[in-house]
Amino acid sequence: MALNKESDLLKGIKTGAEAYIQKPFSTAVLITTICKMIEQRDRLKQAYAKEVVGKVPTPAILAEETDNQLRKQLDAWMQAHIDDPKLTIDAFAEHFGYGRSSFFKKFKQITGMTPNDYIREQRMSVAAELLKDPRLTVAEVAYKVGFEDQYYFSKAFKQHFGMPPTKYRNG
Secondary structure (H helix, E strand, O other): OOOOHHHHHHHHHHHOOOOOOOOOOOOHHHHHOOOOOOOHHHHHHHHHHHHHHOOOHHHHHHHHHHHHHHHHHHHHHHHHHHOOOOOHHHHHHHHHHOOHHHHHHHHHHHHOHHHHHHHHHHHHHHHHOOOOOOOOHHHHHHHOOOOOOOHHHHHHHHHHHOHHHHHHHHH
């Protein structure tokens, strides 16, 4: 049943119809109406895109900010637990509320390295700083950065820096 009365037309427009084509309709009118609706949508997209740029953070920017915050939390937590020899990816994941595999992926995305490489890198960095203090022995430095075995610490340090801790300390 065709709804051709003026009241039907008004009712359709009031309920949100963008166009109201009465039967029998002309193909030319239908195509022209569709083309004009598409053009109108394109103009609206362009207008809103110009208005929004710079005012509302995009999802990519929001994700980057979230990742930066998580990176800061990871760094702070690592520094607080650097002397723990049992520090593992599982401890990290549990603390931050992730499963092991999802944390591994997120961690690698944020830091660019595996959690184990990150832990080693952080420990070696702190160890290098601590070795500048002549009051600390190599064994004390090893314990302060989470190594229980001084020999293993020396081996890992040499592998990382290309020289043993004592030689590094002496310049």
